[in-house]
Amino acid sequence: MSAVKNILVKELTRVFTDKKLVFSLFVMPGLLIMIMYSLMGRLATNMVNDIEKNIPKVYIQNAPEGFDELVSSMGYEAEITPLVLSHNIEDIKADIKSGDVELLVVFEEGFLDKIGAYQNLGDEIPEVKTYYNTAEDYSVAAREKFLNMVLNTYQQQLLAERLGNIEQLQVFYIDKDPQSSIIVDEEKASAKPLSMLLPLLINIMLFSGAMGLGVDAITGEKERGTLSSMLISPIKRSDIVMGKLLSLGILSSLSAVIYTIFTMIGIQRLYGGFEGDADTAMGALGNISFTPIEMIQLLVLLLIVVYLYVSLISLVAVYARTAKEANTYVMPLMIVVMLGSIMTMFSGGTEKGIEYFAIPIYNSAVSLQNLFLGELTMTQFGLTVGTTAFLAAIITVLITKAFNSEKVMFNA
Numbered sequence: 001m002s003a004v005k006n007i008l009v010k011e012l013t014r015v016f017t018d019k020k021l022v023f024s025l026f027v028m029p030g031l032l033i034m035i036m037y038s039l040m041g042r043l044a045t046n047m048v049n050d051i052e053k054n055i056p057k058v059y060i061q062n063a064p065e066g067f068d069e070l071v072s073s074m075g076y077e078a079e080i081t082p083l084v085l086s087h088n089i090e091d092i093k094a095d096i097k098s099g100d101v102e103l104l105v106v107f108e109e110g111f112l113d114k115i116g117a118y119q120n121l122g123d124e125i126p127e128v129k130t131y132y133n134t135a136e137d138y139s140v141a142a143r144e145k146f147l148n149m150v151l152n153t154y155q156q157q158l159l160a161e162r163l164g165n166i167e168q169l170q171v172f173y174i175d176k177d178p179q180s181s182i183i184v185d186e187e188k189a190s191a192k193p194l195s196m197l198l199p200l201l202i203n204i205m206l207f208s209g210a211m212g213l214g215v216d217a218i219t220g221e222k223e224r225g226t227l228s229s230m231l232i233s234p235i236k237r238s239d240i241v242m243g244k245l246l247s248l249g250i251l252s253s254l255s256a257v258i259y260t261i262f263t264m265i266g267i268q269r270l271y272g273g274f275e276g277d278a279d280t281a282m283g284a285l286g287n288i289s290f291t292p293i294e295m296i297q298l299l300v301l302l303l304i305v306v307y308l309y310v311s312l313i314s315l316v317a318v319y320a321r322t323a324k325e326a327n328t329y330v331m332p333l334m335i336v337v338m339l340g341s342i343m344t345m346f347s348g349g350t351e352k353g354i355e356y357f358a359i360p361i362y363n364s365a366v367s368l369q370n371l372f373l374g375e376l377t378m379t380q381f382g383l384t385v386g387t388t389a390f391l392a393a394i395i396t397v398l399i400t401k402a403f404n405s406e407k408v409m410f411n412a
Helices: 002-016 019-053 067-074 089-098 111-117 137-163 186-224 226-231 237-275 280-286 292-319 323-345 354-358 362-373 378-403
Strands: 057-061 079-082 103-107 128-131
Touching (some): 019 137, 019 186, 019 237, 128 137, 186 226, 186 237, 186 323, 186 362, 237 378, 292 362, 292 378, 354 362, 354 378
Antiparallel strands (some): 103 128
16 A cells, blocks of 8 residues: 555656646646636627627618608617619618628508408408528627517507407417416526536546546656656556556546636636626526535545546556557547537436446436436436446556556557
8 A cells, every 4th residue: 555655646746846737737728718718708798799789771662651650769770771763672682691781671562551451361461571681690680679679569559550459369368477487496497507518517627637647647657768667666566556546536636626617717707798697607506506415426426437537548548659649549538528428418308217327428427417406316326336436447457457568568
């Protein structure tokens, strides 16, 4: 055990006494993540504000009598131009396609006369055509606002003139007060968006931390020749393996915690960009609460997952001849981890069978998701931990065998 402890201390000392290594492993990736999310939030804010401030160019053909007054009374802000004979409608459609004009509204000729002539079922009902460009945000926003603020109001006004009392069309209300009909677990509702995102982020953070450290600690030392001196010492190679894996597990866990903190700060700003409320993401995170048992489950899951990722990366690193080769082999594992986590984001509310919790990597993402929702059972937790630990133990045995092979360790 003393040999394991000595190797553990050696590895931790090697990392924490190298300021450049500490910055590149722990600080720089977290800062880049935070900057990326913050930039996305700022760009989203600028995009929304830009669309709201834009004054759209709108052409209207055959506007019925009194329609101009309605548009003005509704406060619809736009540069409205009545379509006259000097205008070519095809040219305006071309301008909409190019993004120079946002909206073209065309009323049928004799619009009000056709509405007034309606008597029986089957009589002609006039149409209002709205031409817009779905590839242009300005155009989509202009049409949506025109429909909601102007055309819907105009339609209700004409119905009131025809019927006198349009409430005659309302036979019954469906949830007149929608808020009073909602039955929801507030904590679960708050946790659901983050329960889809956090398992992916956590798994990527854990794997990324282990990847950067594991390749350097094994393949890097093989290249530099420092591992050779350790192998020819009287220390058992199984102790070397355990010391390496434990140190990598500690460092990976630490880097994952740091990355998660930076990520949550970035997500806060990202949500603020889309919603205009900087507390949205952090407020949702604050509504996630854990019982003491759930906190223990979370800790155990993170530790066992870290050990699995460390062992997987170490197995690749020990067989690789160079760090470049090791990084090439590790990338497919990264993709597998990402896919396993992404699958939980699109699983909806489908209940997972117990067999899903026996699938390594995927089971950790599902368990984390259920844990954030407060739905993780002890059976699911036990099966996830058991299968993950079993796979990690098998990989540890394979790493030990590789360390005992002179051909593998000395790149013979």
